[in-house]
Amino acid sequence: MENFEPVIVAFCCHYCAYTAADMAGSQRLAYPANVKIIRVPCSSKVDALHLVKAFEKGADGVYVAGCLEGDCHFKNGNARAARLVENVQKYLDEIGIERERLEMVMMSAGMGYRFAQAATEMTEKIRKLGPSPIHVALVGKENTSQLTGII
Amino acid sequence: MITAERKPLEELIEYLKPFKRVLLVGCNECVTVCAAGGRKEVGLLASGLHMAMLKSGTNVEIREHTLERQCDPEYVNELVSMIDGVDAVMSMACGCGVQEIARRFKDKPVFPAVNTKFMGASERQGVWSERCQGCGDCLLGQTGGVCPIARCAKQLMNGPCGGSTGGHCEIGDDVDCAWALIWERLKALGQEERFVEITPAKDWRPGGGAGPRKIIREDLAE
Numbered sequence: 282m283e284n285f286e287p288v289i290v291a292f293c294c295h296y297c298a299y300t301a302a303d304m305a306g307s308q309r310l311a312y313p314a315n316v317k318i319i320r321v322p323c324s325s326k327v328d329a330l331h332l333v334k335a336f337e338k339g340a341d342g343v344y345v346a347g348c349l350e351g352d353c354h355f356k357n358g359n360a361r362a363a364r365l366v367e368n369v370q371k372y373l374d375e376i377g378i379e380r381e382r383l384e385m386v387m388m389s390a391g392m393g394y395r396f397a398q399a400a401t402e403m404t405e406k407i408r409k410l411g412p413s414p415i416h417v418a419l420v421g422k423e424n425t426s427q428l429t430g431i432i
Numbered sequence: 433m434i435t436a437e438r439k440p441l442e443e444l445i446e447y448l449k450p451f452k453r454v455l456l457v458g459c460n461e462c463v464t465v466c467a468a469g470g471r472k473e474v475g476l477l478a479s480g481l482h483m484a485m486l487k488s489g490t491n492v493e494i495r496e497h498t499l500e501r502q503c504d505p506e507y508v509n510e511l512v513s514m515i516d517g518v519d520a521v522m523s524m525a526c527g528c529g530v531q532e533i534a535r536r537f538k539d540k541p542v543f544p545a546v547n548t549k550f551m552g553a554s555e556r557q558g559v560w561s562e563r564c565q566g567c568g569d570c571l572l573g574q575t576g577g578v579c580p581i582a583r584c585a586k587q588l589m590n591g592p593c594g595g596s597t598g599g600h601c602e603i604g605d606d607v608d609c610a611w612a613l614i615w616e617r618l619k620a621l622g623q624e625e626r627f628v629e630i631t632p633a634k635d636w637r638p639g640g641g642a643g644p645r646k647i648i649r650e651d652l653a654e
Contacts, residue, residue, distance in 0.1 A: 330472060333479045372476070375441040376484045418486040 298346030304393030325358030469524030502529025568638025
């Protein structure tokens with residue numbers, strides 16, 4: 282457990298969080314390499330299936346990063362994504378996975394520091410929670426670091 | 433459409449515990465529209481079941497398939513090639529689909545994954561309300577297009593009752609009084625005189641009171 286490196290999947294909106302990740306890079310802001318970024322055209326493009334499948338394949342944490350409230354490029358996609366995340370959190374409760382492993386965050390394209398901060402906070406939170414029960418079941422308690430190859 | 437809601441995961445897991453390989457079958461019709469049992473929901477449930485079982489150390493293989501329509505034998509026949517490879521079937525269709533699979537594959541246990549709710553219409557995205565109870569003798573022509581059987585808690589034929597306040601039913605503020613709706617509608621149509629006509633007690637035989645119902649179209653039936 283001491284060497285546990287969480288696998289975190291971040292679904293990032295092209296118009297904000299994905300650009301913010303670029304910005305973090307240009308500003309030389311460090312953020313944990315645990316976060317695997319998937320670019321989406323809008324946070325509302327993320328489906329419950331994407332989130333659930335990420336956990337099924339062994340991700341320890343997942344977050345959806347969309348635009349600031351009221352700033353969605355497609356009017357209200359970020360609000361819809363937030364509702365979806367809430368709904369999937371309830372499903373995770375049913376499955377027996379801690380709902381804290383899934384989160385919705387919001388930022389603008391210029392907030393490179395916020396992207397780095399969100400990535401760091403999520404990684405730290407998941408590190409404290411430990412590997413997801415699915416991760417453990419997939420690779421065994423002793424080998425939680427092997428999952429990177431699966432995802 | 434026929435509306436449905438997924439059963440709690442815990443109940444479904446109990447059903448599937450004794451089996452090793454299960455076929456999870458969705459339906460592309462009503463349950464897809466009300467987001468309860470279409471292809472996407474099949475994927476979501478398969479993932480959820482897989483994870484919950486992995487967690488508890490049970491190993492059940494879940495195969496997925498979604499039929500065009502589960503209440504028609506022609507489509508259910510598609511399962512012939514898959515059925516031998518599984519120990520049980522879990523259906524995400526309404527009760528009609530579950531029963532059609534049970535009738536077609538007599539040696540396979542079949543379980544419902546959803547609770548079939550009612551015949552309803554979509555009020556807005558994500559909200560469905562009951563609109564028809566299939567009483568078999570439609571009276572919407574007399575009630576301005578608002579059904580007192582499906583929408584009045586007491587199924588009154590000559591309403592409203594004393595529990596109607598401000599257009600709401602006494603069972604809850606979120607329930608419209610069907611007879612208030614009927615009055616508003618008849619007023620808008622200039623047919624207020626209809627409201628004072630006394631409707632006799634309803635014959636419930638066509639509504640299921642005389643036992644299970646059947647339609648036989650001589651020109652179509654083989």
